[in-house]
Amino acid sequence: MTPTDHLYPVILAGGVGSRLWPRSRKTAPKQFLDLTGNQRSMLQEAFDRMTPLVPPEHIFVITNREYVDAVRDQLPEMPPQNIVGEPAARGSAAAIGLGAIHLLRSDPQAVMAVLTADHLIQKPEILRQTLAAGSELAQAGELITLGIEPAYPETGYGYIEMGETLGAYQGMTARRVRRFREKPDLATAEAFLAAGNFVWNSGMFIWRADVIMAQFARHMPQLHTALQRLLPALGKKDEKAAFEQHWMPLEGNVTIDYGIMEKAERVAVFPVDMGWHDIGSWAALLEVLPKDANGNAVQARHLDYDSNNILAFSKNRLIATIGLQDMIVVDTDDVLLVMPADRAQDVKKIIRSLKENGLDHYLE
Amino acid sequence: MTPTDHLYPVILAGGVGSRLWPRSRKTAPKQFLDLTGNQRSMLQEAFDRMTPLVPPEHIFVITNREYVDAVRDQLPEMPPQNIVGEPAARGSAAAIGLGAIHLLRSDPQAVMAVLTADHLIQKPEILRQTLAAGSELAQAGELITLGIEPAYPETGYGYIEMGETLGAYQGMTARRVRRFREKPDLATAEAFLAAGNFVWNSGMFIWRADVIMAQFARHMPQLHTALQRLLPALGKKDEKAAFEQHWMPLEGNVTIDYGIMEKAERVAVFPVDMGWHDIGSWAALLEVLPKDANGNAVQARHLDYDSNNILAFSKNRLIATIGLQDMIVVDTDDVLLVMPADRAQDVKKIIRSLKENGLDHYLE
Numbered sequence: 227m228t229p230t231d232h233l234y235p236v237i238l239a240g241g242v243g244s245r246l247w248p249r250s251r252k253t254a255p256k257q258f259l260d261l262t263g264n265q266r267s268m269l270q271e272a273f274d275r276m277t278p279l280v281p282p283e284h285i286f287v288i289t290n291r292e293y294v295d296a297v298r299d300q301l302p303e304m305p306p307q308n309i310v311g312e313p314a315a316r317g318s319a320a321a322i323g324l325g326a327i328h329l330l331r332s333d334p335q336a337v338m339a340v341l342t343a344d345h346l347i348q349k350p351e352i353l354r355q356t357l358a359a360g361s362e363l364a365q366a367g368e369l370i371t372l373g374i375e376p377a378y379p380e381t382g383y384g385y386i387e388m389g390e391t392l393g394a395y396q397g398m399t400a401r402r403v404r405r406f407r408e409k410p411d412l413a414t415a416e417a418f419l420a421a422g423n424f425v426w427n428s429g430m431f432i433w434r435a436d437v438i439m440a441q442f443a444r445h446m447p448q449l450h451t452a453l454q455r456l457l458p459a460l461g462k463k464d465e466k467a468a469f470e471q472h473w474m475p476l477e478g479n480v481t482i483d484y485g486i487m488e489k490a491e492r493v494a495v496f497p498v499d500m501g502w503h504d505i506g507s508w509a510a511l512l513e514v515l516p517k518d519a520n521g522n523a524v525q526a527r528h529l530d531y532d533s534n535n536i537l538a539f540s541k542n543r544l545i546a547t548i549g550l551q552d553m554i555v556v557d558t559d560d561v562l563l564v565m566p567a568d569r570a571q572d573v574k575k576i577i578r579s580l581k582e583n584g585l586d587h588y589l590e
Numbered sequence: 591m592t593p594t595d596h597l598y599p600v601i602l603a604g605g606v607g608s609r610l611w612p613r614s615r616k617t618a619p620k621q622f623l624d625l626t627g628n629q630r631s632m633l634q635e636a637f638d639r640m641t642p643l644v645p646p647e648h649i650f651v652i653t654n655r656e657y658v659d660a661v662r663d664q665l666p667e668m669p670p671q672n673i674v675g676e677p678a679a680r681g682s683a684a685a686i687g688l689g690a691i692h693l694l695r696s697d698p699q700a701v702m703a704v705l706t707a708d709h710l711i712q713k714p715e716i717l718r719q720t721l722a723a724g725s726e727l728a729q730a731g732e733l734i735t736l737g738i739e740p741a742y743p744e745t746g747y748g749y750i751e752m753g754e755t756l757g758a759y760q761g762m763t764a765r766r767v768r769r770f771r772e773k774p775d776l777a778t779a780e781a782f783l784a785a786g787n788f789v790w791n792s793g794m795f796i797w798r799a800d801v802i803m804a805q806f807a808r809h810m811p812q813l814h815t816a817l818q819r820l821l822p823a824l825g826k827k828d829e830k831a832a833f834e835q836h837w838m839p840l841e842g843n844v845t846i847d848y849g850i851m852e853k854a855e856r857v858a859v860f861p862v863d864m865g866w867h868d869i870g871s872w873a874a875l876l877e878v879l880p881k882d883a884n885g886n887a888v889q890a891r892h893l894d895y896d897s898n899n900i901l902a903f904s905k906n907r908l909i910a911t912i913g914l915q916d917m918i919v920v921d922t923d924d925v926l927l928v929m930p931a932d933r934a935q936d937v938k939k940i941i942r943s944l945k946e947n948g949l950d951h952y953l954e
Binding site for chain 2: 248529531532540542543544545546547548549550553555557559560561562563564565566568569572573575576579580583585588
C-alpha cells in the first residue's frame with residue numbers, strides 16, 4: 227500500500243469570486259474561467275494538479291448545485307457522481323462535511339485532502355509531495371493544514387503560529403500548530419514574519435474522513451447530525467428531500483477554521499513553498515500574470531504607447547492604452563472596468579452600488 | 591440693406607479629427623459627431639449658430655466629397671447645392687477658394703465668413719455680432735480675422751499681434767493686424783499674454799469673395815488659375831472632369847494663413863470673447879464638457895467610486911471606474927481607449943502604430 231491509496235482530493239469550487247468582476251459573474255465564477263490565459267480554467271488546473279497523484283475517480287468537487295453542469299463540462303474525465311452540488315452554501319465546514327460523507331460512503335479509510343480552486347500553484351509537485359506526506363501523518367488522527375511560507379507581511383490572510391517539530395514525512399517536515407491567528411494589522415504581520423514561526427493559512431487541509439467527522443460531532447453537533455442523516459440518502463431518490471430537510475436549515479455559514487481548526491487539539495501543519503498565489507483580486511492576478519516586453523499583462527488585442535504594469539483584458543475589442551501605470555482595464559461584453567491596481571479591493575464597492583441601483587443583471 | 595444681406599457663412603468641415611479617435615473615424619469624423627452630448631453634431635451646431643443671422647440658402651459647407659451625403663443627412667434644411675465636396679483635400683486656401691467661386695457664381699457682392707465646424711462656441715450671439723460687424727468692414731476690402739482673447743499661454747495655437755485700432759463696427763472694435771505668429775514656445779506665449787496685444791488665431795475669417803480672389807491672384811496664382819477654370823464648370827455636366835483637370839494637380843496643401851494672411855497688407859482683426867474652445871483632443875473635450883456631482887464628464891451608463899475629472903464615454907457598455915484622476919476612457923464598438931488626460935496628444939502615436947501594424951480598419 228502506498229500512502230495515497232486512500233487519498234481523495236476534494237476541491238471546493240463553490241465561490242463567486244466577486245472581486246474579479248466583471249469577468250467573474252454569478253453564472254460563471256472565477257474558478258470556471260481561464261484567468262491566466264493558458265486555456266485551462268482554475269478548476270481544471272486544480273484537477274490537473276491531482277491526476278499525477280490519484281486516479282480521476284478519487285477526485286471530488288464540491289460546488290453549488292447550479293454549477294454542477296459547468297463542472298461536468300469542464301471535467302469530462304471525472305465520474306459525474308464525484309461532482310457534489312450544494313443546494314445552498316452553508317459555509318466551508320458544511321461543504322467539507324458533505325465531501326467527507328461522500329468519501330465514507332465508499333471508503334471507510336478515506337483520507338481527505340481539502341483543496342481550493344481559486345489559487346495559482348506554480349510548483350504542483352510540491353503540493354503533491356505534501357499531500358502524500360499528509361496522507362501518512364493523517365493516519366495518526368492529525369488534522370493537517372498546509373501553511374504557506376509568507377513572502378511579505380500580508381494583512382489579508384490568516385496566519386498559523388507553528389510550534390514544535392513533529393517529524394519528517396515523505397521528506398516534508400510537519401510541525402504542531404500552536405494557534406490560528408486572524409488577519410493581522412500590518413505591525414502584527416511584520417512581527418509574525420520577524421518571529422519566523424508563522425505561515426499563511428492556505429485553506430488546504432488533510433485528514434481522515436472519519437477523524438473530521440468525529441470533530442464535527444464534538445464541535446459542530448448540529449452539522450454532524452445533519453451529515454449523519456444525509457449519508458444514507460446520498461445517491462438515492464430521497465436525496466433531494468433529505469437535503470431540503472437537513473441541509474437547508476443549517477445556520478451560520480461557519481468556516482472550517484472557526485468551526486473546527488481553532489478548537490481542535492491535534493492540529494499539525496506542513497510549511498510549504500509551492501509557488502502559491504491567491505487570485506483573489508485583479509491586483510493579485512496582475513502580479514502573477516506573465517508580462518510582455520513592456521511589463522504589461524495582456525490578454526487582448528492591445529496597442530500601447532508608454533504604459534507599464536497594466537493588466538489589459540478583452541475578448542473582442544482592441545484596447546489602446548497610453549501612459550498608464552499600475553492600472554487594470556477589464557473589458558467584457560457589457561461592462562468595462564478601469565481602476566488603479568491598488569484600488570482592486572474596491573470592486574466590492576461597485577458591486578454593492580450595482581445592487582443598490584437595481585443593476586444586478588451586470589453581476590449575472 | 592442690412593450689413594448681412596450679402597453675408598454667406600462658409601463652414602469648413604473636411605477634417606478627420608484624428609486626435610479624437612476612436613470616436614472620430616475616417617467614415618465619421620468628429621464634425622459629424624455629437625461630442626458634447628446635446629444631440630446635435632458639431633457641424634449642426636455650426637449651422638445652428640448661423641440661422642438666426644442669415645437664411646439657410648446663404649450657408650455653405652465645404653467638405654470632402656465622401657462626406658457630402660453625411661452633410662446632407664445632418665443638414666436637411668440646407669439647399670443640397672450648398673454642400674461642396676472636394677474630390678481631395680488641397681489645404682484650407684484651396685477649400686476657401688472653392689467656397690469663394692461658389693458664392694461669386696450667384697452673388698458678385700458676396701461677403702464670405704469662413705467658419706469652422708470643430709470648435710465649441712459658448713456665446714454664439716457674439717460670433718453673430720462679429721460677423722455682422724465684419725460684413726460692414728469687409729466692404730472696404732479688408733481681410734478680417736477673428737481673434738480669441740487668450741485665456742492662458744497656450745502653445746498649440748497660432749497668435750495674432752494686433753496694432754492700432756481701426757474703428758468700431760456694430761459695436762465691435764477692429765484693429766490692424768501687425769503680424770501672424772506661429773505656435774510659440776511657452777516663454778514666448780507668456781510674453782504674448784503679458785504684452786496684451788496678442789490674440790489666438792481662430793481660423794475664422796470675413797472678406798468679400800472678390801477680394802480674396804484678388805489675393806489668390808496675387809499670392810497663389812496657380813490656385814487662382816485653377817479656380818478661374820473651375821468656376822464656369824460648377825453645376826455643369828463637365829464639373830467632374832474640370833476638377834480632375836484643375837483641382838487634383840494642386841500642390842502643397844497650403845493653409846490660408848501661410849498662403850495669404852501672412853502676406854496680405856490690409857488685414858484686420860476683431861478681438862472677441864465668444865466662449866471659444868478648440869475641441870481638438872479628448873483633453874480639450876474633457877475641459878469643456880459639463881461635469882456631474884463628482885466632477886466627471888460622463889456620456890455613458892457609469893458607476894463610479896472615488897474618481898474625479900474623468901471623461902467616460904460609451905454607447906453600449908456600463909463603465910465602472912474606481913479611483914481615477916484626470917483620465918480619459920472612451921469605449922466604442924471595436925476599440926477601447928484609456929489614457930491620462932495629459933497624454934491626449936499621444937493618440938496620434940497610437941494611430942501611427944495602427945497604420946504601421948496594418949490595423950487601418952480600426953481607423954475607418
